[in-house]
Every structure is written in C-alpha cells, then in structure tokens.
Amino acid sequence: MTRYSVQRFRAAVLHMYLHIAAMITIPLSALYFLLAATPDRGVVPFAFALFVLWLKWRTRHSSEESLRYAGWFVLMIMCLMLYGAYTSNESLHQEVWMMIFPIAFAPIVATRERLIWIVIGAVGLTSVMMLRPEPLTTISTFVFVIAYLTLGFITMMLVRHNEQNIERLAHLSIIDPLTRAYNRGYLKDVMVSEINRCRRSGQALTAIMLDIDYFKMFNDAYGHLYGDSVLEQVADALKRSAQRAGDYVFRYGGEEFCIITSGLNRDESMQFTEKLRCCILELNIENQRSPHRRLTASAGFWCASDLGEVTPSAMLLNADNALYRAKAAGRDLVVDFDEMTTTDAEMAQPQGVVI
Template sequence: MKRSTDKTWVDAFQQRYSVRERIFLFYMFFFAGLAVLTILANLASGFDFSFNYKWMAISGFCLALGLLAIKRIKTELVHRVGVYTLSLVILPASWLSSAGLMSPSMVYSVVALLLINFLLAGIERIALNAAFLGVNLALISLYHFQPGLFRTLSAEEQFLDWMVNIPMLFVFTALLLATFERAYERERMVNIEKTKKLAALSRTDSLTGLQNRRHLDEDIEERVRDCRDKGTPLSIIVFDVDYFKQFNDAYGHLQGDECLQTIASLLREAALRSGDKVYRFGGEEFLILLKDTDQAGALAFARRLKADIETAAIPHEQSAVAPIITASMGIATGQPPEVEGQTLLDQADMALYQAKASGRDTIVCFED
C-alpha cells in the first residue's frame, strides 16, 4: 500500500513541475544539503565557527530559492537569480575562500555549467557560459599569480578534501543525468503522443467522431493506388439526410445533432470491413469508401444502410417523403486502371444530385 502511495506522490510531483523546474529544485536542495554537511563537518573537526558563515549563507539562500520554486512564485525570476548567483557569486566566492586549485572547488564549476545549460536558452545561455568561463579563467590566473590569497592545505587535508567532495559530485552528476534523461524521454514521448492526438483530432469530426473531409483527401488517393495495384474496383457512396434543415427548424439543433450522431453510428456499424471507411462530408452529408467493391456490391450496401435508417425510425414530421428520417444516396464505382479519386467524388456527387432531383429517399448509381 505504501508503494502505491509513493508512486502517486512522485507522479503528482512530476505532473506539477516541468523538467526544468525539477532540475532547479534538485540543484537548490543539493547545494543547501552540501552546505549543511560542510557546517557539520567543520564543527566536528573543531574549526573556528567563522568558517561556517559562508556555508550558512549558501544554505539559507538555496533553501529560500527552493521554497519559492516549490510554491512557483515568479518561477522564471527565481531560476535566473539562482543560476546567476550560483555561477557568478557563490562558486567564485567559495573558490576564493578555499585552497584554489589544490581543492575540488573548480570541479563544482562543471556542475554549475550543467545548470546554466539546462535552464537557460538562446543568447542568454551563450552570454552566461562566456561570463562563467571568463570568471573561472580569472580565478585560475589569480591562483597562479597570487597564490598567497588562498588557503594552504597539507597533503592529508588535500587528500581528505578530494576524497569527500569528488565522490559526492560524481554521485550528484550521475543521479542528475540519469534522472532527467529519463524525465526528458518521458516528456518527449508525451509530446509525441499529444502530437498524434492533435493530428487525429484535426482529421476527426468532433460531433460524430467520424473522420472528416481532410482525412478523406488523404485516404482516397491511398485507396486509389491500392485499387490500381490489386486491379480491384473502388466504390464511393455519398449520402445525404433528406430535408435536414426542416428537421433542425422543427426539432431544434440539439435534436439535429443527436440525429446526425445516430446516423453516424449506423454508418459505422454498416462499414464492418477493415478497408471500408466512413466520413462526415458536410453538414448532413456523409461519404463511404468501399474498397474491393463493384457497383452491385455498393448498391447492396446502400440498400442495407437505407433499411437500417428506416428501422431506426427517427421521427421527421416536416419531411416531404416520409414521417421519419430518410436518406438519398449517390454511388460511383471506378475500375482500374482508369480510376481517379476526384473523378469518383464528382461522379458520386452527380448521382446524389440525381437522387435528390428525382424525389429523394432513393439511391442512384452514376452511369457514363
């Protein structure tokens, strides 16, 4: 049970904070913790308490920024204050107050370099990288020309300093890279999934859930190529709900939407084969693509669909042909190799026009 709760807390934390925000928190609490450990080590070693003032300031500064970041108070400003202060003030000051190149202080610059490049972008990133490089080169030069400004460590002190700090830095860097590499990968996969969903939504009719005209334009050419390659016919049925404007006027747009959703459901149930596709073509107009289907097969499909609609018996007292919803359909069939997508659409549309002109509630097949 505890494991499940922990996982839920971690998931909630990851959902609340972006990767950049989590990196910043990771850094602030690491440096705050490092400062606290150094204070404890100084106390245990019997150093003068004045050695701890610097570390107390660093710990308080990092904790304060970490808490502001957790509460998401002016996040961008907090990030910049943290990055600039850490790289241009705290680390150089720590380096100056240490044993210079005899201590691992300079190695911490690599850790700060990661933070700069994780959080900043563009010209700002380039500028701070350049400034940070200049500061570090200046510190190295200062150590070379003025070594007396820095503390002197015995061989044993230097050994202990490196043995404590280097493993800590290695572990920190390894955890940072491993944790956030996975985080970036997760976000990348989430973004890919969102992109796919957005692409699907852009090709899906929001009311009926059917594919829309944009998707049809992409699919029809693929179906035509498949038809030519296999040497099989391709049929299109253009389908129009009779007197739908009068239905909307009489029953209201909400009932009109429900009517279209019912029709869409009947179309989905009728187009059972994997290669058959249904689209919302216009307001009350639908289109069915039937692969490997000749005119006789398309006509049989249309008749079954017409019967299904009559069975649904959606009331339509304002219709001029029946007291229930009916439909007019136009069918066009192409035979390879002459079949063309746009030609088939035009032919099916002409057949639908003939069906509506002849009184509606009927099916017409296009004939040359």
C-alpha cells in the same frame, strides 16, 4: 493519420539534427586539423561530417521515408559518444558525451526501439569506461551508467508525452466535432492514399455520397438542436455499419456524408450502400415533413475497378451525380453511377465536390 503525424515529427527532428550536426562538425574538424595539438583527432569529426552530409543528401526530400536512415544516424551518434567518453579529459568531461546519446536518439526512433538503444548505449558506455587508458573505479562507472540510464528514461518519457500530444492534436484536426466522423479536410488525404493503395493491390474502390432527405424541413419543424442530435445518431449508425478496415465515414457538409470503402465489386457496393441507407431508416426517427413520414436518406455510389487515371475529384463527382439522380427519382433509394444513362449523367448537377 495520428501515426503519420508522429512520423512526420520524427522526420523533422532527424532533418534538424542533421543540419545542426553538419554546422558543428565541419568547422570543428577544420579547427582540429589547423589548430589542435592533436590533429589526428580531427579525423573523427571529419568522418562524422562526411557521414552527415551523405545522410542529408539521402534524406533531401522531406518525408517519412527518411526515417529509414534514422538507425544509421543513431549508430553513428553512439559511436561518437563512446569515442568521446574514451578520450575525454579534464577540459571535456565524460558527462558531456554521456548526455549526447539519449537526447539524440529518443525523438527519432520508434517507441519499441528506444529501450533497445538505451540498453546498447549502457553496455557500450560501461565497456568504454573499463577500457580507458585511465579506467574509472567500479563505483564511478556504476554512477555514470545509472546517471545515463536515468537521463535516458526521462528523455524517453518526455518524448513520448510530446508524441501523445501530437497524436491528440492530429486526431482533433481530422474529426468533425459534432458527429465524431472524419471531416471533409481529411477526405482528400484518405482518397489519395486509398487510390494509390488500390492501384498497387488491384482492388476496386468505391465512393458513396449519402444525403438525409428533407433535412432542412426537418430542422424547421423540430429545431436545430434536435437536428444536431439526429446528425449524431446518423453518423453513429453509419460508423456501426462501416466497420471494415477499409471503411471511412466522413461528414461531407451539412446533412451529407461520404463513405469510402475498398475491396467490393459493383454488386457488393450496391448491397453495402443499401445497408447504409437501411441503417438510417431503422433509426425510426419521425419526420412529419417527409412523404415517407420517417427520416430517410438517398445515396449514390461509384465503384471504380480500374483506377489507372482516376482522381479523387472524379470519384466524388460521379458518386455525387448518382446521389442527385437518386434524389430526383423520389429519394430514399440508392443509385449506381454506372447504371445511369447518358441523359441522366448530363442532367445531374454537381453538389460541390471540390476537395
């Protein structure tokens, strides 16, 4: 999630740059052609404007896919900087062109690519300074390159600091503050992406709904503060038991948790769900209000091997119906939705699975 947030930020900056570039270069090229004493220079901003318009068309759908074209935009910005540094004069100094490139490329490329681009820019700037019709002195060229590198590194540090803040905020937005499990708001995003991924890979996807038994009575007997502590312990136990790359643990609401896992068949999903139920039992937390005298949990799951027409709501509804059947059958057990009879499915009552 945090990675996607940073990518969306980069894509938004790229779209903003394209919009600004189009607004500047199109009238600038027209002015050069109509008013400037050297109309041939209008060809450069005009060509750049055409390129920007093409990029705007290619990235018209605001998504992370537009970042595939970020490298092309950076390359054109660098060419524009080098051209400006080569043709600069007293009315438009080299410093102006030198500042364009670091500020432009840093927010729209990945962290590992920034150093490469700044080095390429420094080499290009040095070469252009030496090839100018009126080349600068060695000292002046050295000063320009050092100033360019300093500006570049400062810009990269600021951009990275901003991205880290975005990552922190994105992380906080998907985490339940009490249990530190993922929250319900993040569940739909994960399910949509996991369903699409499993469709492409041919893997099965399993949704598990797990509920702590008699938890309302537990709170009444032991107090809500202790109840919150127990929820934290339960979430930690679930996260320790669900550590594969495709495992996600969500706090669905109250004392109910949802676990999404992929790559397991029905038998493996049953074993995995039993493992989750047992990990709560192994906490050995007393619950005098429960017939089992200990804290227990009921769980229902649905393993979908054919995801062609499956929706996130359907998966959660089926898993929730299985959970309802487990609670109706005495609690502290696991029910597979596919093993429920038609009568069981009709009797099951949805527990509020809208996402």
